[in-house]
Each structure stands twice: as C-alpha cells, then as structure tokens.
Ligand code: HEC
Ligand code: HEC
Ligand code: HEC
Ligand code: HEC
C-alpha cells in the first residue's frame with residue numbers, strides 16, 4: 001500500500017539548554033565533554049580563570065565581560081553547553097573580539113558529516129497503516145542542518161578563539177584565521193579527532209568526534225603527533241629541531257611557558273644540558289604585566305605556527321652518546337603563580353610533558 005503517513009515527533013517548545021537532555025542519546029560524547037575545559041571554563045570550575053578574574057579591574061564594577069566566551073548564553077555562569085556550539089550559525093568580525101551569531105529557531109542544530117554537506121535532516125517516522133513497516137531517519141529530538149560550511153572549516157570556533165584586545169586596543173592573544181579555512185586540516189581535525197565509540201545510542205557508529213577538546217588542560221598527549229622533534233649533528237655540536245605543525249603559536253595563552261629540556265648520557269653519567277624557554281610575554285614599559293594593562297610585546301620566543309625551531313647545542317658528541325629531550329610546559333608561568341595566589345596548586349605550577357624523544361649517536 002502506498003498510503004504512508006509521516007509522524008513528526010518534533011515538538012516546538014524551546015530547545016533545552018540543559019546538557020542532561022543530550023546525555024541520554026549521546027552518552028560517550030557527553031562524558032568526554034564533562035572532562036573538557038569548555039565545560040570547566042567558568043569561575044566555579046577553572047581556578048586559573050578565577051584567579052585572573054579576581055585581580056581584574058572589571059570585577060570591582062561587577063561587569064563579568066568574560067561571559068561571552070567563558071559562560072556564553074546562560075545567566076547562571078556555568079561553562080559552555082552542547083547547545084552553545086551546535087547553534088552557532090556565523091562569526092562576525094570585530095576589532096576587540098569576534099562575535100558568535102546563534103540560531104534562534106528551536107531544536108535546530110548544526111553539525112558536519114562527510115557526504116551530508118548539502119543535507120538537512122528532519123526527524124521523521126514512516127510506517128505503513130498496519131504498522132508493518134517502520135523506518136526512521138534523523139534524531140527523535142532535533143533537526144540537524146549539515147549545510148553550514150563553518151562546521152567543516154573550524155570557522156565556528158573563531159568567535160571565541162580568534163583574538164581579544166584589551167582597553168588599550170592591544171592584542172592580548174590571537175589565533176590566526178588561516179587555521180580555520182581548510183576542510184582537511186583545521187581546529188576540528190586536530191582538536192576533535194575521530195575516536196572509538198558510537199556518536200549516538202540510537203544509530204550505531206564505529207567512531208565519533210572527540211569532545212574532550214584536547215589542549216593544555218585536558219588530554220594534551222592526543223596532540224603530540226602534531227609536533228615533531230628531530231636530532232641533527234652539526235660541525236661543533238648538534239641541533240634539536242622542534243617542528244610545530246599547528247597553524248598557531250605552539251601555545252597561545254600569555255600565561256603559558258614552554259620549555260625544551262635536554263640531557264646527555266655518556267658512559268653511565270648524566271649531564272643536564274641547557275634548557276630552552278619559549279614564551280610570549282606581554283606587558284608595559286618593557287616589563288611584564290597583567291593582560292589588561294599590557295600595551296606591548298615584551299619578549300616573544302614562542303614557536304610560531306608551522307615553524308621549525310632550531311635549538312643549537314655547542315657540545316661535541318661521541319659515538320654511543322645518548323640524548324634525551326623533553327618538550328613540555330607550565331600552565332601558569334611560575335613567575336606569575338604567587339601574584340595570582342596559585343602557589344599551592346601543584347598541577348598548575350609543575351612541568352607537564354608534551355613530547356619526549358631519545359636519540360643515540362651512531
Ligand atoms: C532522543 C535521542 C536524542 C537526544 C535527546 C539528542 N539527540 Fe542528538 N542525535 C540523535 C540521533 C539518533 C542522531 C543521529 C541522526 C542521524 O544519524 O541521522 C543525533 C545527531 C546529533 C548531531 C549530529 C551528528 C552528526 O551526524 O554529525 C548533533 C550535533 C547532535 N545530535 C547534538 C545533540 C545535542 C546538542 C543534544 C541536546 C540538546 C541532542 N543531540 C539530544 C539523538 C538524540
Ligand atoms: C573573546 C573570547 C574571550 C573572552 C571575552 C575572554 N576569554 Fe579567556 N579565554 C578565551 C580562550 C579562547 C581561551 C583558551 C586559551 C587560548 O586560546 O589562548 C581563554 C583562556 C583563558 C585563561 C586560561 C585558562 C586556563 O585554563 O589556564 C584565563 C585565565 C582567561 N581566559 C581569563 C579571562 C578573563 C579573566 C576574562 C574576562 C576579563 C576572559 N578570559 C575573557 C577566550 C576569551
Ligand atoms: C595540526 C594540528 C592543529 C591544528 C590544525 C590546530 N591546532 Fe590547536 N593545538 C595543536 C597543538 C599541537 C597544540 C599544543 C599542544 C597542547 O596544547 O597540548 C595546540 C594547542 C591549542 C590550544 C591551547 C593553547 C593554550 O595556550 O592554552 C588552543 C586553545 C588551540 N590549540 C586552539 C586551536 C584553534 C582554535 C584552531 C583552529 C584555528 C587550532 N587550534 C588548530 C594542534 C593544532
Ligand atoms: C566547542 C564546540 C562544541 C561543543 C561544546 C560540543 N560540540 Fe558536538 N561537535 C562540534 C563540532 C565542530 C562537530 C563536528 C565534528 C566533525 O566534523 O568531525 C561536532 C559533532 C558532534 C556530533 C557528531 C559526532 C560524529 O562524529 O558523528 C554529535 C552527536 C555531537 N557533536 C553532540 C554534542 C553533544 C551531545 C555535546 C555536549 C555534551 C556537544 N556536541 C558539544 C562542536 C561542539
């Protein structure tokens with residue numbers, strides 16, 4: 001019989017912003033998201049964010065202007081939710097910081113999926129009169145629009161991640177836009193790689209896009225493949241070359257410090273060679289300062305996007321020498337820990353390993 005009818009289960013009430021609604025059908029993604037610093041971006045959950053805010057002059061005026069990125073579209077100042085990202089339609093460019101444009105139509109979410117680039121999926125349940133044939137498409141909870149290009153290039157990340165200027169029209173941080181242009185290699189492909197596990201409980205898939213957003217705070221080891229470290233012998237010593245394959249500064253936040261620590265092992269003895277430090281320090285009057293006071297770059301040795309940084313060692317090597325080199329970072333510059341009242345936070349002030357290499361001189 002050709003008498004089929006369509007059941008639209010979609011309700012027109014407001015799209016719930018409570019992430020628990022999404023948890024029931026996307027449990028794996030939900031649990032990853034819980035560990036991420038998108039979820040923990042608020043004053044309540046991120047001690048570093050709180051420490052900086054506590055010193056910020058806007059606090060005295062009660063003007064929490066960090067909200068547009070750290071606790072967007074909610075009044076309770078919790079971190080980001082699933083809906084925050086999946087309703088971004090476009091990015092508006094502004095000098096101080098870009099702005100997200102959000103979808104206002106209820107239950108319309110945006111996403112990306114290979115092979116679906118020109119489709120919008122509306123939930124439908126089709127069945128025959130007698131209920132003998134039943135077929136469903138889409139999600140029983142929301143429509144999904146796959147046609148927004150910003151979800152394929154990573155541009156939807158750039159409302160919050162592009163740049164931020166302080167009151168002196170000085171760039172406190174900037175992530176280059178060219179990292180959000182290619183459909184093959186962008187913010188999403190590196191920070192949300194495909195990992196094991198189904199994206200939904202309703203429709204089984206082998207993999208899903210990682211929602212822990214690997215970075216400095218969570219799951220940094222997932223990014224190690226995007227950094228290459230090689231060893232090269234030179235005339236009177238050797239070189240360690242660090243290739244940052246990310247399109248942006250190796251680390252972007254002005255509080256971070258990156259270091260390369262190298263040890264030489266010879267005939268059973270260890271000798272610690274020089275430690276190379278990579279930082280971008282901002283400040284004023286040629287001295288470091290808090291971001292809201294900064295008017296200049298005081299020092300910039302940070303490894304840039306796509307850069308191969310050569311670190312030279314004036315140390316003659318012998319056959320059989322072993323070199324151990326470790327690239328790592330501090331979440332908060334040890335020099336700023338005390339000033340921010342974070343001295344007792346062990347994990348914030350300790351050296352964290354990003355990548356280690358071992359070479360033996362032939
Ligand atoms: C009742 C179950 C259910 C609930 C609740 C639900 N979803 Fe879904 N969702 C699905 C199903 C099923 C699919 C897969 C649709 C398909 O493959 O055509 C899906 C797909 C998606 C996609 C697109 C996946 C892709 O293919 O790229 C996104 C994004 C999404 N959901 C986000 C959310 C968010 C955010 C919430 C909470 C506001 C939510 N979902 C709540 C069932 C649900
Ligand atoms: C335009 C968006 C935007 C605004 C507005 C914003 N931030 Fe951020 N913030 C970010 C992004 C993106 C990061 C992630 C790090 C990076 O990209 O360098 C971040 C990271 C941070 C961190 C590092 C947190 C960590 O986990 O170590 C601190 C501290 C911080 N912000 C403080 C603030 C304070 C305080 C305000 C308000 C006065 C503020 N931010 C306003 C986008 C923003
Ligand atoms: C080729 C892979 C790659 C691409 C593409 C990429 N990143 Fe990264 N990203 C990295 C690596 C590697 C790091 C440094 C390792 C770490 O943070 O653990 C990093 C670090 C970060 C951090 C943490 C910086 C800090 O100081 O806290 C943020 C935020 C970030 N990336 C955002 C982005 C955004 C936004 C884009 C798109 C414009 C992007 N990334 C594109 C590989 C990539
Ligand atoms: C920071 C932005 C951001 C947040 C927050 C976010 N997502 Fe996503 N999500 C994306 C992007 C971008 C994609 C497309 C990934 C891709 O193309 O591989 C995606 C993909 C998905 C997919 C499809 C996954 C796949 O591989 O098929 C589902 C389902 C989904 N998100 C659900 C959720 C749920 C549920 C939450 C909250 C627990 C959430 N998202 C929070 C940005 C986000």
Ligand code: HEC
Nearest residue numbers: 037041046069070072157160187191213214215216217218
């Ligand atoms: C609504 C604003 C917003 C959007 C949209 C957004 N981010 Fe973020 N992101 C932030 C803020 C704020 C932080 C810093 C949170 C903190 O540490 O307190 C952050 C942190 C990060 C980090 C560092 C995590 C860590 O563990 O150190 C990565 C990586 C990242 N974002 C990638 C992305 C990617 C990829 C997208 C797009 C799919 C995206 N973000 C979209 C606001 C945003």
